Amino acid sequence: MKLGEYNKLMINRFVDFGAYLIDEQGNEVLLPKRYLSGEEELDDYLEVFVYNDSENRPVATTERPFATVGQFCLMRVKAVNAIGAFLDWGLVAKDLLVPFREQRVRMQAGRSYIVYVYLDPSSERIVASAKLDKFLGNTLPDYYHRQKVDVLITQQLEIGYRVILDGKFWGMIYNNELYQQVNIGEHHIGFIKQVRDDGKIDVTLAKIEKMRIDDVADDILNYLQQNGGSMALNDKSSPEEILRTFNCSKKDFKKALGLLYKQHKVSLGDKVTLV
Numbered sequence: 001m002k003l004g005e006y007n008k009l010m011i012n013r014f015v016d017f018g019a020y021l022i023d024e025q026g027n028e029v030l031l032p033k034r035y036l037s038g039e040e041e042l043d044d045y046l047e048v049f050v051y052n053d054s055e056n057r058p059v060a061t062t063e064r065p066f067a068t069v070g071q072f073c074l075m076r077v078k079a080v081n082a083i084g085a086f087l088d089w090g091l092v093a094k095d096l097l098v099p100f101r102e103q104r105v106r107m108q109a110g111r112s113y114i115v116y117v118y119l120d121p122s123s124e125r126i127v128a129s130a131k132l133d134k135f136l137g138n139t140l141p142d143y144y145h146r147q148k149v150d151v152l153i154t155q156q157l158e159i160g161y162r163v164i165l166d167g168k169f170w171g172m173i174y175n176n177e178l179y180q181q182v183n184i185g186e187h188h189i190g191f192i193k194q195v196r197d198d199g200k201i202d203v204t205l206a207k208i209e210k211m212r213i214d215d216v217a218d219d220i221l222n223y224l225q226q227n228g229g230s231m232a233l234n235d236k237s238s239p240e241e242i243l244r245t246f247n248c249s250k251k252d253f254k255k256a257l258g259l260l261y262k263q264h265k266v267s268l269g270d271k272v273t274l275v
Contacts, residue, residue, distance in 0.1 A: 001023045007048060008045055009021035011043060048061060074184060076110070098129065141199065150187060151173070172203065179205065216255075
């Protein structure tokens with residue numbers, strides 16, 4: 001039975017205050033009566049979330065928290081006391097503790113913070129931490145160009161947004177690569193632009209076609225810079241010539257030329273020239 005995660009458990013017995021669910025090893029956990037519809041029967045399987053109550057006893061719920069153990073999430077602080085900050089976790093009967101030692105800055109009631117949910121090995125309680133660095137980048141990234149990733153928006157900087165990729169690595173979306181409005185705490189589908197030599201990862205939310213056109217535009221600029229600032233290829237050139245030179249379709253080539261023209265980086269005519 002995994003604490004802080006979803007478990008598929010079998011109804012073992014009913015009691016006045018709920019039902020006891022059992023896992024394959026014979027461990028039981030109580031599902032309180034308020035989570036039963038009255039149509040359940042013995043040996044039925046239910047998917048439940050298992051957490052520890054105020055007395056550190058495991059208990060099950062059919063509610064779904066905002067995040068499970070091993071996940072990052074934006075959560076609002078409901079209260080602060082001498083122990084730490086308590087977050088709205090999405091469970092009616094349980095708030096999520098962020099001990100003071102796990103707060104990067106002193107948390108305030110009513111404000112929201114990105115936190116990581118984990119099982120504290122010393123207390124065997126589910127807690128959260130705002131010190132995100134220690135949970136990220138602990139393995140080497142092996143992403144490839146244009147790989148699809150889950151992007152969690154975490155922080156706005158002057159140059160763009162700092163993001164978490166697949167719950168494993170820090171990444172960066174630069175302002176000039178951002179083509180839509182984003183907000184802290186949102187999840188988006190992104191695509192890897194590059195993994196730098198220092199391990200830093202650039203990511204974009206642009207669709208694959210937009211990335212492909214950007215790549216061709218970069219290739220055209222590099223070609224122009226290496227060939228005196230002009231080239232004979234243009235939007236009337238044959239698909240074979242374009243494929244041979246830029247390894248792309250004529251359609252993408254024309255879109256890339258149009259993009260560079262709109263950006264006032266090239267002029268178009270019988271020859272394409274740098275502006």
